Amino acid sequence: MEETIAIGLDVGGTTIKAGLVRRDGTLIRHAAFDTRAAQGPDAVIERIAEAIRSLLDGGEPVASIGLGVPGVVNNRGEISYPPNFPGWGVVNVAERLRPHLPAQLPIVVENDANVAAYAEARAGTGSSDQDFLFITLGTGVGGCIISGGNIWRGATGGAGEVGHVSIDINGPLCNCGARGCIEAYIGHRYMATEAARRLERDPDSLLHAMIAAGKELDPKLVDEAAVAGDMFAREFLAEMGTLLGAALASMVNMTDMHLVIVGGGLSHAEKYLLGPARRSLQLRAIKSISLDVELRVARFSNDAGMIGAGLLSLVLTGTV
Numbered sequence: 296m297e298e299t300i301a302i303g304l305d306v307g308g309t310t311i312k313a314g315l316v317r318r319d320g321t322l323i324r325h326a327a328f329d330t331r332a333a334q335g336p337d338a339v340i341e342r343i344a345e346a347i348r349s350l351l352d353g354g355e356p357v358a359s360i361g362l363g364v365p366g367v368v369n370n371r372g373e374i375s376y377p378p379n380f381p382g383w384g385v386v387n388v389a390e391r392l393r394p395h396l397p398a399q400l401p402i403v404v405e406n407d408a409n410v411a412a413y414a415e416a417r418a419g420t421g422s423s424d425q426d427f428l429f430i431t432l433g434t435g436v437g438g439c440i441i442s443g444g445n446i447w448r449g450a451t452g453g454a455g456e457v458g459h460v461s462i463d464i465n466g467p468l469c470n471c472g473a474r475g476c477i478e479a480y481i482g483h484r485y486m487a488t489e490a491a492r493r494l495e496r497d498p499d500s501l502l503h504a505m506i507a508a509g510k511e512l513d514p515k516l517v518d519e520a521a522v523a524g525d526m527f528a529r530e531f532l533a534e535m536g537t538l539l540g541a542a543l544a545s546m547v548n549m550t551d552m553h554l555v556i557v558g559g560g561l562s563h564a565e566k567y568l569l570g571p572a573r574r575s576l577q578l579r580a581i582k583s584i585s586l587d588v589e590l591r592v593a594r595f596s597n598d599a600g601m602i603g604a605g606l607l608s609l610v611l612t613g614t615v
C-alpha cells in the first residue's frame with residue numbers, strides 16, 4: 296500500500312515551517328520560509344502557497360494539507376486579527392489559498408497550540424492517553440484540551456487558553472487586558488522583565504556575568520544559570536514553576552484531566568521549572584486527581600506545529 300503523506304505547516308509571525316509528514320508523525324523533509332508578515336495578508340498567503348508548492352515538487356503522494364496558525368480559528372475556518380500579522384482582519388486562510396493550489400487537495404486550518412497538542416496526541420507523549428491538557432511555554436502561553444483523542448474546541452474554537460487562567464485578580468497586567476494571568480508571569484517577555492528587575496537586588500548572581508559576556512537575559516538563560524548552580528536562578532524558576540502549577544491545578548480540577556503535557560521552548564527546563572510546577576500541581580489539585588496527576592514533557596519541540604497540522608489534516612479528511 297502506498298504511504299500516506301500530508302503537508303504540515305506552522306505559520307508563525309516571522310517563519311513559516313513546512314514539512315512532509317508521514318502518518319506516524321515523522322518528517323520526510325522540511326524547510327523554513329520568511330513569513331514577510333509586514334507585507335500584509337496577500338503576501339503571506341502567497342508565501343504559504345510557495346512553501347506548499349516547493350514540497351509538492353518532490354512528487355510524493357500528498358493526500359492533504361494542514362496549517363497551524365496563530366489565533367483562534369472559528370467554526371467557519373476564519374482567523375481574526377492574529378497577533379504579529381499587521382493588516383489582517385478576519386481571514387479564511389483555506390479559501391484564500393485554494394486558487395493557488397491543486398484543486399483536489401483538502402486544506403485544514405487550526406490554531407497553532409491545538410495542532411502542537413494534536414501531534415502529542417497522535418504520535419507523541421500523549422499517544423497512549425485519550426485525555427490531557429497541553430500547555431506550550433513561549434512568548435505567549437498557549438494551550439489545548441485533548442478529549443477522547445481529539446481537540447476540544449469549545450463553542451467557537453477558542454477553548455484551552457491556559458495562559459489566561461488568572462491566579463491573582465490584583466496581579467500583573469496581561470497582554471489580554473486582564474490581571475494575574477499565568478502568561479503575565481511565565482510568558483517569556485514577562486519572565487525576562489521580572490528576572491531583570493530582581494537581578495538588580497542580587498549582585499552575586501551568575502547571571503550578571505553571563506549578561507556581561509553578551510548573552511541575552513531570557514528564560515533559557517535563567518535555566519542555564521540554574522543548571523550551573525546559581526541560587527538566584529533556581530529560586531526564581533521555582534517560584535515561577537509553583538505559580539504555573541497553581542494555574543494548572545485550576546485547569547485539571549475543572550476538566551478532570553490527569554495528565555498535563557508541557558511543550559514549547561522552556562519544556563527542557565525540566566528540573567528547576569517543571570519540577571516545582573509538578574509539585575505545586577500535585578499539592579493543589581483535588582484529591583481524586585492529585586493521587587495520579589502527571590506532568591510530562593512533550594515529545595516534539597520546534598516541529599510540533601508542522602507534524603500536528605499534517606496529522607490533523609489526514610484524520611479530518613478521512614485519509615487515515
Ligand SMILES: [Zn+2]
Nearest residue numbers: 459469471476
Ligand atoms: Zn491574559
